[in-house]
Every structure is written in structure tokens, then in C-alpha cells.
Amino acid sequence: MxxxxxxxxxxxxxxxxxxxxxxxxxxxxxFGSILSYQWFTFGSSTGYNSFRNRFDGYASIRACQQYAGQFGGVLTDEALQEMVRDYQSITDRDDMDEMNKTDRYKVPSWVSQLYPELNHPQDYRLEISYVEPEKLTGFYERRQKILEDFLAISDQTGEEREYLLKMNEKVEQPFRYQWTEGWNVILGSNLPELGMVMTLFLTISLAPVFAGEWHDRTGPLLLTTKNGWKEAARAKICSGLALAVEIFGLILVGGVGSQLFFLGTEGWDMPIQMIKLIAVAPMNMLQAEIFGYVFVFLGVIGYAGLVMLLSSCAKSTFAALLLGLSAVYLPLAVSEYLPFWAQKALDLLPLVGSPADIFRTNTFCIFGKYVWSPYLLIIVPVLLGLGCVPFAVRRWARRMRR
Amino acid sequence: MELSLDRLSKHYGSKIAVDQVSAVLGPGVYGLLGANGAGKTTLMRMLCGILEPTAGEVLFDGKSIAEMGAGYRNVLGYLPQDFGYYPGDSAEEFLMYLSALKGIPRHIAKGRVKELLEVVDLSACASKKLKTFSGGMKQRIGIAQALLNKPEVMILDEPTAGLDPRERVRFRNLISDYGENKIVILSTHIVSDIEAIADEVLLMKKGSFVQKGTVSELIDKARGKVWELTVPSSQAHSWQKKATVANLRHEGEDVVLRIISDHKPDEGAIRAEASLEDLYLYYFPAEKGV
Known part of the structure; x- marks a missing residue:
């Protein structure tokens, strides 16, 4: 100890x-939380770019939540029609301040996705601006249909289709609606980017764990002490993992703290389908956020193990740093040029996949059984990383003796 | 307490670094003397258990050190030649870290570290980072870490490198005291250090012990092989070429040469009192200017 x-x-x-x-x-x-909430994501828009938003995110969020509260509760066809009517009256008045309060990304996307036949291709405006609200009926039937169509287009048929539709059956309907944009930013943007950002800083912190030892030429001393290199290696591995957990903990406390301060807890029990209609996971926003943080946490642990292995292989800290960064950024960079199965395989590397997979209908087929991708994306990276640890120790021990 | 080297050999491919070395070492200070590449460091690394011998074994109190493992390392103190340290650590932190590696409980280690920092005269720099230390100070920290666990067997590879004369004397006294009831093996090029403190000298050449014995026994072996010859300055250079010259001293127009030779090198040469350095030069004639 x-x-x-x-x-x-x-x-x-x-x-x-x-x-x-x-x-x-x-x-x-x-930047990612405090300034984003107060300024460039939720600050009221002046109509130019987000960096010219007003520095009033806290008040703006309250106004949005209050506005959405008018339509809050069970999302029925009537509630949707009401929202669309109000949206249209605001656009008619060209009232920018009122427009800032609307759920101006998700609600228009529901209308365009669910009612494509009402779209006027010649009209440059968003469909929600001109659609006749009373025609917006059959919300849940249409959602079911676009989900099934999507699975067909994605060539997800047979057992895989049944698996996903069965999962979808567990999604509680009708949905509960409250202001979605805050949760959309957290689950759709902040959490998926968190792993990528942490990669950089974790690599800088963990690259010297073993590589630095090589540089310091302490091998003969460690090898001739009673506890020897085994205890030293164990201490290094544990302290590397502890450091990764602590960095994650700091980020978690900072991120969740600022989220609670700016966004509060409102809407925690909304289903994630309010962010992506065709998501099949029976999860609410809070569960999705917990999943996101657990995903990043396990990814961080897995990645720490991988970086320590690379550190034990590299002669210099700089080489370990480059190798560590390549282990995440290289797969991310080349992924889009690879076949879909290869992309999915790369997603299993620590911090390469994304917690946003809970919104998708990706599956892995293992011995003929379909498994929803987030189940594997959360488990495999940490197992891979922890599997690297014995190799890191062995590699380091071999080098110590040279 | 006994450390036995039983036909110890180490080969690197076709190169033989240590060749069938045998010795039985009891408590005392042993000076390992040899030229660069003689196999001293390889031998010391085998004695520490870092290198596995190609043949033979090292026994501590009759037990193989390879089998003893942590038990042997618990009684071992080692100062490597290329002494590595953590530059960002303070002297105290570094010694505390090594204490933990040596399995010394924290409460004992604290006192021991303080005591040893005083012994090596670094108490005032206890909280300074090692990267700010001079070569001599680092070497003293190396000596302190070797003493942390009060080892039964202490192996010191070039321990006085970088120490100034005062520090060397201090170190020699420390080792001399320590070697009274412990086994201390030290390797150095500085013959005077060995001459001052070694109870026994092991002279190593091409991987083997060519001479073993006390300082006086070895000096005896050099007796009759050391000559002093006074020649004009102009001849000094040619003598240096044709003989092993241990020393050269100007006296007016002439030069007094100290020559190591089995035979009288010149009619004018007279016998001189031998030293351990002369014996060293006798065996390593290419290693002049020690």
C-alpha cells in the first residue's frame, strides 16, 4: 500500500x-459545460453564430423549460399539434426572443421525419412552419412505421429485426415530453465527445508510467529490492488506474455539477426517443446519462490498461504518448473508409466507440445470437484494457533485466 | 555468513564475460579490481541476481540465491554502476520509495532515512529534488539507498566515482566499519580506495580472478618488479614506449621513472617499494595512468 x-x-x-x-x-x-451552458450553446441567439449568443444561458434555459412546460406531460397528437401551432404563430410574428424558447431542433425534426408527405419541396422553410397542425396525427403508428422502414433500408431483417423490434416493444408509450434540448446536448454531444477528449489528457498522464522508468535507468535498483519489480509493477498499474479514475471523477463531478446547476433535473424521466425517435432502447434520459458515464468510465479504465502496455513497450515517454494517441485517433480517422463490420470491430477498442450507440440499432452477431451493440461496447473495451495489464508487467520485467 | 561463487560463468554468444569464477567470501571488505571489460560489472550483476549465470551458481549460506529470491534480496544492498534515480523525487522521497520496495515499514523507514541522510551528509538537502544534485551528491544518495535495509551483503559498483577526496575518505571509513561483520564487495578503478579499506583484493582479468589475497600479500607479489630509473628528460618518451611506466617525476633536468618490469630495465635502475597500484599495472599494462 x-x-x-x-x-x-x-x-x-x-x-x-x-x-x-x-x-x-x-x-x-x-468550456464544455459552464461556458457552453451559459453562452455558446444555450445563450439566447442573436441570429448570427453561436459565439455571438448572449451570455444569458441560465435564464434562457429556464425560459425554455417554462415554455416547454406548457406542452409538458404525455405527448399526444393534440399536444404536438398545439406545439406546432404555437411555433407557427411565433414564426409569423418573427419574434426571435420567443423563438429562442421553443424546442426548435427536435420538434421540427419529428414533423419532418413522421410526416414526409406534408413536406413541400419547393418551400425553403422548415416543414413545421407551414404544415397544417390538424394533419399531424398517428404519431406513434408513424414512429413504428419509420422504425420498421429504417430497419428494412439498413438490411436488418429476420432475427435481427425481431430482436430490435422486441426491444422496442418495451419502450413505454405514450412518451412523456419536456424540453429536450438540454438532454440532447448532454447525451448527443457532451458525453460522446468526453471519451475523445479524455484520451488526450489520459495519454499525457499515463505514458510515462513505465516508459519513464526506462529513461530513469532504475531497473537494477528495482530488481535487487526485496519486493522487487513485481510489487513496483503492481503499484504502477494500480496508481495508473487510480489516476485514470481520479481524472474521470473530477470530470464527472464538474460535468454533473454544472449540469445540475444550469439544467436542473427536469425531464430526467423522458424516454430517449424524444431525442431520436427511432431509438429502440427502453431507457429514460437519466438511465442514458448513467450509461454514458459508465461507458466512458469503463473505456477510461480499459484505455489506461492499453496505454500502460504501450508505455511498457516504448523506450521513451514521447513514443508511448504517440502510440497511445494513435490507439484511439487512428481507428477514428480510418473508420469511415472501412467496411461496416470493421467499423463495428474498431468500436470495441477502448474509447473508440461512442455511448451514443444507445440511440442506434446496431447489433453484433455472436455465434448466431444478436446482441445490441451497447452491451458489448461497454464490456469489451474494459476487458481488452485489463487484459493488457499482465502483458505490460511481463514486458516491463523483461526490459528491466536488460 | 558466507557467499560462495561456484564456477560462475557468463557467456554472451561466443564472448566469455565471466569464466568459471570461484570464491568463498566471509564477512569483510572485498575489493574487485580490474580493467574495463574485465567482467567486474557482469560478476556483480550475477551476485545480485540480476543476471542469470550461464553456468555455476551463487550460494548464500549454502543456499542458491536464485532459489532464495526475495529472501536473498532482503539481505542485499546494491549500488549499480549506472545508478538510476527519479529526477523529480526529493532525496527523502526517493529513499522512502526504495524503503517501501525493500519492505521496510514506514515508521522504521522514516528514522532510517533520516539517519542515513546524516551519514552521507545530505540532511540539509533532504527535500531538494535529485535532479538538482551534483554527481557526488547523487552518488551519496546511491550509497544511502544501498544501506537502507542494513544488508548482510553489500555490492558496490564504482561507489566512489564522482566523490571528492573528503567524501571518499568519509565513505571509506563508513564501509570499513560496515565490513567488520558484513560482506562488502566493491569494484573500483581507484586503487587507493581498495588499498585503504579492502581486507581482500580480487584481481580480475578477462573474466577470471588472476590474483586473490590481502593487500599486503598482493603487494608482496609485486615486490621485485618495481624499479626507479633516473634518465634525462629527452629519453622519457622512449622509455614510456618500451616499458610500463607507473609514474614520471621531473627532478631538474632529469626525470625519475617508476617502471614495472620482471627484469631490471637498465643498469642504473634501482629497486623501489611496491604498491597495489604497481601490481595492477603489472597485470594491466595497457591501463596506464590510474
Whole structure:
């Protein structure tokens, strides 16, 4: 235990660790949360770009939540029609301040997705602006249809289709509606980007765990002590994992704290279908957020194991850093040029996949059985990463003896 | 307490670094003397259990050190030649870390670290980072870490490299005291260090011990092979070419040469008192200017 604390202290004492953790916090908590909520995502729009938004996100969010509250509760055809009518009256008045309060991304997307036959291709405006509200009927039947159509287009047939539709049956209907945009930003943008951002800062912090040891030429000393390299390796691995957990913890506290302050808890029990209609997962927003953080947490643990393996293989910290970054950014960069099955396989690498897969209908077929992709995306990366640990220790031990 | 080297060999491909070395070492200070590449470091690494011998074994109190594992490492103190450290650690942190590696409980380690920092005269720098230390200070930290667990067997590879004369004397006294009831093996090029503290000298050449014995026994072996010859300055260069010259001292127009040779090198040469350095030069004639 003593060795673990000393190793852990040494890791935290590194300038590179301190700077990367600080930058990570600044990026994720200050820019990604606080400034994003107060300014460039939820600050009221002046009509130009988001950086010219007003610095009034807190008040603006309250206004949006209050506005959506008028239509809040069970989402029926009538409630949707009411929302559309109100939207149209605001656009008719060209009232920018009122427009800022509407759920102006998700509600228009429902109308265009569910009622394509009401779309006027020649009209440059959003469909919601001119559609006749009373024609917006059969919300849930239409949702079911577009889901089935989507599965057909995606060539998801037979057992896979049945599997996904069965999952969809568990989605509670009718949906509960409240303001969606806050949850959309958290689940659709902040959480999926979190892993990618943490990759950079985790690599900087963990690359020297073993590679630095090579540089410091401490092998002969470690090899001739009673506890020897095995205890040292165990302490290094544990302190590396602890550091990864602590960085994640700081981000979690900062992210969730600012979310609670700015957005509150309103809408936590809405189904995720309010963000993506054809999602089949029977989850509400809170469950999805917990899934997202667990996904990132396990990805971080898995990635920490992988970086420590690379650190044990590389002779210099810089090489370990490059290898670590390549392990995530390279698959992300080449993924789109690969066949779909290869993309899905790459998603199983730590921090390469995305927690946003809960909104998708991706599956893995394992020995003829279909498994919803998020189940594997959450488990496999951490297993891969932890599987790297014994190899890291073995590799390091071999190098110590040279 | 006994450390036995039983026909110890280490081969790197066709190169033989250590060749069938045998010795039985009891408590005392052993000086391992040899030229670069003689196999000293390889031998020391095998004695520490870092390198596996190609043949033979090392026994501590009759037990193989390979089988003893942590039990042997618990009684071992080692200062490697290429002494690595954590530059960002303070002297105290570094020693506390190594104490933890050596399995010394924290409450004991704290006192031991303090005590050893005083012994190596670094108490005032306990909280300074090692990267700010001079070569001599780092070497003293290396010596302190080797002593942390009060080892029964202490192996020191070039321990006095980088130390100034005062520090060397301090170190020699420390080792001399320590070697009274422990086994201390030290390797160095600085013959005077060995001459001052070694109870026994092991002279190593091409992977084997060519001479073993106390300092006086070895000096005896050099007796009759050391000559002093006074020649004009102009001849000094040619003598250096044709003989092993241990020393060269100017005296007015002439030069007094100290020559190592089995035979009287010149009619004018007179016998001189031998030293361990002379013996070293006798065996390693290419290693002049020690």
C-alpha cells in the first residue's frame, strides 16, 4: 500500500500530469459545460453564430423549460399539434426572443421525419412552419412505421429485426415530453465527445508510467529490492488506474455539477426517443446519462490498461504518448473508409466507440445470437484494457533485466 | 555468513564475460579490481541476481540465491554502476520509495532515512529534488539507498566515482566499519580506495580472478618488479614506449621513472617499494595512468 501511495504521489507530481489534468478540467468543465451552458450553446441567439449568443444561458434555459412546460406531460397528437401551432404563430410574428424558447431542433425534426408527405419541396422553410397542425396525427403508428422502414433500408431483417423490434416493444408509450434540448446536448454531444477528449489528457498522464522508468535507468535498483519489480509493477498499474479514475471523477463531478446547476433535473424521466425517435432502447434520459458515464468510465479504465502496455513497450515517454494517441485517433480517422463490420470491430477498442450507440440499432452477431451493440461496447473495451495489464508487467520485467 | 561463487560463468554468444569464477567470501571488505571489460560489472550483476549465470551458481549460506529470491534480496544492498534515480523525487522521497520496495515499514523507514541522510551528509538537502544534485551528491544518495535495509551483503559498483577526496575518505571509513561483520564487495578503478579499506583484493582479468589475497600479500607479489630509473628528460618518451611506466617525476633536468618490469630495465635502475597500484599495472599494462 505504501508503495502504491508513493507511486501515485509521483504520478501526480509530474508537471505533465498536473498540466494535462488542469487543461482537461478547463476544456471539459469550463468550456464544455459552464461556458457552453451559459453562452455558446444555450445563450439566447442573436441570429448570427453561436459565439455571438448572449451570455444569458441560465435564464434562457429556464425560459425554455417554462415554455416547454406548457406542452409538458404525455405527448399526444393534440399536444404536438398545439406545439406546432404555437411555433407557427411565433414564426409569423418573427419574434426571435420567443423563438429562442421553443424546442426548435427536435420538434421540427419529428414533423419532418413522421410526416414526409406534408413536406413541400419547393418551400425553403422548415416543414413545421407551414404544415397544417390538424394533419399531424398517428404519431406513434408513424414512429413504428419509420422504425420498421429504417430497419428494412439498413438490411436488418429476420432475427435481427425481431430482436430490435422486441426491444422496442418495451419502450413505454405514450412518451412523456419536456424540453429536450438540454438532454440532447448532454447525451448527443457532451458525453460522446468526453471519451475523445479524455484520451488526450489520459495519454499525457499515463505514458510515462513505465516508459519513464526506462529513461530513469532504475531497473537494477528495482530488481535487487526485496519486493522487487513485481510489487513496483503492481503499484504502477494500480496508481495508473487510480489516476485514470481520479481524472474521470473530477470530470464527472464538474460535468454533473454544472449540469445540475444550469439544467436542473427536469425531464430526467423522458424516454430517449424524444431525442431520436427511432431509438429502440427502453431507457429514460437519466438511465442514458448513467450509461454514458459508465461507458466512458469503463473505456477510461480499459484505455489506461492499453496505454500502460504501450508505455511498457516504448523506450521513451514521447513514443508511448504517440502510440497511445494513435490507439484511439487512428481507428477514428480510418473508420469511415472501412467496411461496416470493421467499423463495428474498431468500436470495441477502448474509447473508440461512442455511448451514443444507445440511440442506434446496431447489433453484433455472436455465434448466431444478436446482441445490441451497447452491451458489448461497454464490456469489451474494459476487458481488452485489463487484459493488457499482465502483458505490460511481463514486458516491463523483461526490459528491466536488460 | 558466507557467499560462495561456484564456477560462475557468463557467456554472451561466443564472448566469455565471466569464466568459471570461484570464491568463498566471509564477512569483510572485498575489493574487485580490474580493467574495463574485465567482467567486474557482469560478476556483480550475477551476485545480485540480476543476471542469470550461464553456468555455476551463487550460494548464500549454502543456499542458491536464485532459489532464495526475495529472501536473498532482503539481505542485499546494491549500488549499480549506472545508478538510476527519479529526477523529480526529493532525496527523502526517493529513499522512502526504495524503503517501501525493500519492505521496510514506514515508521522504521522514516528514522532510517533520516539517519542515513546524516551519514552521507545530505540532511540539509533532504527535500531538494535529485535532479538538482551534483554527481557526488547523487552518488551519496546511491550509497544511502544501498544501506537502507542494513544488508548482510553489500555490492558496490564504482561507489566512489564522482566523490571528492573528503567524501571518499568519509565513505571509506563508513564501509570499513560496515565490513567488520558484513560482506562488502566493491569494484573500483581507484586503487587507493581498495588499498585503504579492502581486507581482500580480487584481481580480475578477462573474466577470471588472476590474483586473490590481502593487500599486503598482493603487494608482496609485486615486490621485485618495481624499479626507479633516473634518465634525462629527452629519453622519457622512449622509455614510456618500451616499458610500463607507473609514474614520471621531473627532478631538474632529469626525470625519475617508476617502471614495472620482471627484469631490471637498465643498469642504473634501482629497486623501489611496491604498491597495489604497481601490481595492477603489472597485470594491466595497457591501463596506464590510474
Amino acid at each position: 505504501e508503495l502504491f501511495w508513493l507511486e501515485h504521489k509521483r504520478l501526480w507530481k509530474r508537471k505533465s500530469t498536473q498540466i494535462s489534468v488542469l487543461l482537461c478540467l478547463i476544456y471539459v468543465v469550463v
